[in-house]
Amino acid sequence: MTADDSFDRLDDDDYPAYTMGRAAEMLGTTQGFLRAVGEARLITPLRSAGGHRRYSRYQLRIAARARELVDQGTPIEAACRIVILEDQLEEAQRINAQYRRAAESLKPPPAA
Numbered sequence: 001m002t003a004d005d006s007f008d009r010l011d012d013d014d015y016p017a018y019t020m021g022r023a024a025e026m027l028g029t030t031q032g033f034l035r036a037v038g039e040a041r042l043i044t045p046l047r048s049a050g051g052h053r054r055y056s057r058y059q060l061r062i063a064a065r066a067r068e069l070v071d072q073g074t075p076i077e078a079a080c081r082i083v084i085l086e087d088q089l090e091e092a093q094r095i096n097a098q099y100r101r102a103a104e105s106l107k108p109p110p111a112a
Contacts, residue, residue: 013056014093016054016055016059017054017056018056020045020055023060027064032099033051033070037066037080042063042083042084043055043059062083069082
């Protein structure tokens with residue numbers, strides 16, 4: 001792997017670039033909160049060769065949304081479930097939009 005390959009990964013939302021400590025600092029939360037959202041199966045951090053948790057930007061956005069809900073008084077398990085459902089809905093809407101675009105492109109042109 002070259003240095004250029006490493007820099008390209010930093011643009012990848014799924015690249016596990018952040019340690020638990022850095023992730024907690026970025027979210028303004030505790031490492032315990034990150035462990036709790038992991039236990040609730042909201043996010044599953046990758047592990048480094050040494051076994052340390054590593055988080056991606058995508059996972060941090062998901063955890064940040066859960067934190068917003070928890071800060072509003074939602075129990076952590078419920079917050080995690082809400083975020084999972086929101087994420088599933090967003091994905092379903094994206095897929096539906098793709099299907100609509102594909103169907104539109106297959107329609108014959110209007111008769112003149």
